[in-house]
Amino acid sequence: METNRDDFIIAIRSAFLKKGTKQRFSLLVLLFVSVTILFLGKYNFKGINILKSGLNEIVYRTTFIISVPENFIKNTYYFTLSHINLYNDHKKLKRDFNALQAESLNNDFIISENRILKSKIDDIVDVSSEILAKVLVDKQSPFLKSVIVNRGSKDKVKLGMAVLDGEFLIGKVVEVNYRTSRVLLLSDLNSKIPVSIGPNSIQSILTGTDQNMGKLQYTQLDNINFEVGDQIYSSGSGGIFKSGMPIGKIDFIDDNNDSYILFHSNFSQLRLVKIVLYENLE
């Protein structure tokens, strides 16, 4: 028994403490360095932030280049898939187009009426800056859903700015470097934004699920009933986002009365996005 314990200690010591013939440092030293970096990073130590910022600039660009072959395969896959679904898509688009044509006739009137009403309650918000950005890195790991875009503090990107794909809200800026920024997508588990659910404008919080779906939280009141197909908009509460930005629609409601949201935008196919800052006109 004593010998077994000695063998174990010798093997552990040899693995972690002994410096191999081709190694400059022992594992223990490097483990210690990693823990130190983690610890200092947690408390926003300036040196770590500089290291991180420098690494970000180099790594994001390198990743973009190295991902070219994989992106080619990915794009080919989507291209083939779109050809396979062409007929069904065409039928669906034709149906949607007819419906939209009818709706668009009313829209101009409603928009102008809405603007007048909002001016009465001093809630007019407008875009104060809009930056078009290209998605450099789209590595949606199973743990964090985010993308890197090619605009940073140099282009006046600020933390918390809303990010849109066309007219659809897709996330917000959570990290700003000199030439690049990281956008946390709405599908990430750590993303939480106030939303409004039509047609009754019920207020709720939308959180990510780490899948390509969102989930509504804090809405389980007795008198509230959502229906599949109800539209989700940003509510504008908290003053971060403008109210009324379309996000998605309720896709299904499970047995626990949890509502799951299908986003309008496909987060796996983001190419160009808009980074916008909304401010009160006054």
Added chain:
Amino acid sequence: MALSKLPISRKILSIGPILLLYVSVLNEFDFNYLNFKYFSFNFPYILIFYWSLKGEGSLNYVLVFIAGLINDVVIGLPIGISSLTYLLICGFAAYLRNITLRPSLVKDWFFFLFTILVTSSFFYSILVIFFNVKVNYYDLLFNVLYTFIFYYFFSFIFGYYLNLLRRTND
């Protein structure tokens, strides 16, 4: 002279694993676009464990440490966490190498499962407790499971490469 006997080919072959590690952390072979629910595996874990175990020092620990930092930057994790898990895997593999007299793929495979369960537990605990980052537990669990399964297949590919490497060194 055979192409694989040339000094330049030997050099390229010997840096192959570390090169592949850097490409994999920069590129993240994720297959997310296929939209398979819960499907993901951690290729760097497989590579680091195998080459630390069999590669006779072909993986430099400092380079593994830097690869971890790069991985954190690409994925957006707190910096240092991947380095810690990668180095722990190196340590477990070195321990297995020290205690093994007769190597067996199945034993290595199950020790790999134990290793990634421990390192993933560290990973999860540090993120959730220390950094308050929410991580989907099931995603992580399936990631461990698929990484474990894929180790068996990759070990054959790496084994072939290792034989090639040994032949060039003879």
